[in-house]
Amino acid sequence: METTYLGAWVATIALILLSLRLRRRKLHLPPGPKPWPIIGNLNLIGPLPHRSIHTLSQKYGPLMYLWFGSYPVVVASNVDMVKAFLKTHDIVFAGRPKIAAGKYTTYNYSDITWSPYGPYWRQARKMCVMELFSAKRLESYEYIRVEESNAFFKALYESAVEVIRLKDELTSLSLNVISRMVLGKKYTEESSDKNEIVTPQEFKEMLDELFYLNGVLDIGDSIPWLAFLDLQGYIKRMKALGKKLDGFLEHVLEEHIGRRKGNEGYVAKDMVDVLLQLADDPTNEVKLERSGVKAFTQDLIAGGTESSAVTVEWTIAELLKKPEIFEKAIEELDRVVGRDRWVQEKDMVNLPFIDAIMKETMRLHPVAPMLVPRLTREDIQIGGYDIPKGTRALVSVWSVGRDLSLWDKPDQFCPERFLGKDIDVKGQDYELLPFGAGRRMCPGYSLGIKVIQTSLANLLHGFTWKLPGSMKKEDLDMEEIFGLSTPKKIPLTAVAKPRLNLHVYSK
Secondary structure, three states, X not given: OHHHHHHHHHHHHHHHHHHHHHHHHHOOOOOOOOOEOOOEOHHHOOOOHHHHHHHHHHHHOOEEEEEEOOEEEEEEOOHHHHHHHHHHOOOOOOEOOOOHHHHHHOOOOOOOOOOOXXXXXXXXXXXXXXXXXXXXXXXXXXXXXXXXXXXXXXXXXXXXXXXXXXXXXXXXXXXXXXXXXXXXXXXXXXXXXXXXXXXXXXHHHHHHHHHHHXXXXXXXXXXXXXXXXXXXXXXXXXXXXXXXXXXXXXXXXXXXXXXXXXXXXXXXXXXXXXXXXXXXXXXXXXXXXXXXXXXXXXXXXXXXXXXXXXXHHHHHHHHHHOHHHHHHHHHHHHHHOOOOOOOOHHHHHXXXXXXXXXXXXXXXXXXXXXXXXXXXXXXXXXOOEEEOOOOEEEXXXXXXXXXXXXOOOOOOOOHHHHOOOOOOOOOOOXXXXXXXXXXXXOOOHHHXXXXXXXXXXXXXXXXXXXXXXXXXXXXXXXXXXXXXXXXXXXXXXXXXXXXXXXXXXXX
């Protein structure tokens, strides 16, 4: 009897596999390497997946089909294919795969990044566009960006001739700006308040861990029946991080709710206040739960911090390797702004070379080299190839940034390539998509651009940068670490010598 049942099970499984195989034969799939049993093509993916995928795309073409364990993956790696994914068929590619990081670190896919496409996500997007990142609200917070920049540059002035780790300083600046805008106060300074539940260092470490774990290739995400083993230890780390973040965010919400309690005329002072007001709105299509408020708050803090710090660090590193570009940038700043004040946000329209430097960094060192993975919501045909529903989709902006048909000498840092060209970073020019494009484009990109531009411009205008000790530009290591963001593997250390007088920073 047992043998009969076993035989029936084997026959059933064989029939299922055969039907799947026949169905696959009928599909005209994009080209790609032959998958191995169980692991698919994971054997071809190294510690820097964006580089591995770029190499594979050179062999198999701009629309490539892979298998990550049990899941099919399609990769777009030139402008035409990227445009097909993010514009022509954007609604089809608007889904998100359900991976462990989204479950354990974003309240079971409750944030803007990982939530599935549908009423909840559409409502969240509307909140971001209409409320949190509206031009009016960003303008109202300009004084915060100015105050924190002034404090940052003054502190940098006072630490002149000291060797600094630049990303740490930039992260502090970004966090100060973002935490005041989102949370209403800074969490990067030591406080005498015994109720504070995280130290400034813990706060930064949590955000670093969040970005790393949201970008890793967890085996369980590709081979589900191995997920319970947690072979790489990522799930354990995700759960620990989720618990820490929740404790901090609960503390934040309790503070804000306490301020609002019994005060009917309370006016929102920061973005958490705005989120709490939106959560109470009876006209919401989908109720915004407490976990959703925490998830959005976490997104706002993390997203507003990492992109600016990583981009500016890469920029200074590239400029230290190209002193002639440094000099050209300084000449523009002295000519347009003068040496009696720092750069203001309104100056940026008159600083095309600084803008070109930012764009060149975003081309060569995109913060998210494959953007956030998407998921096809229905069957689609692109370029004559079939892409089945449920296929995971990657957009390799890393490959687009190295496309020889678009860029001359793409591996070289050359900001001049953007001068006189109408290429922007706002999701309309598919040659350069640091913030993505389409429905799932980063909703806070306008704030990110403001922080990156003014931080970079003032670092160049106010200081002369040198490598420490006897270190030469040839000694600079330009390797990266892969995660949801891609920072330098070895953080940049440098010495900042003031160019302008101290009174410029203390006005």
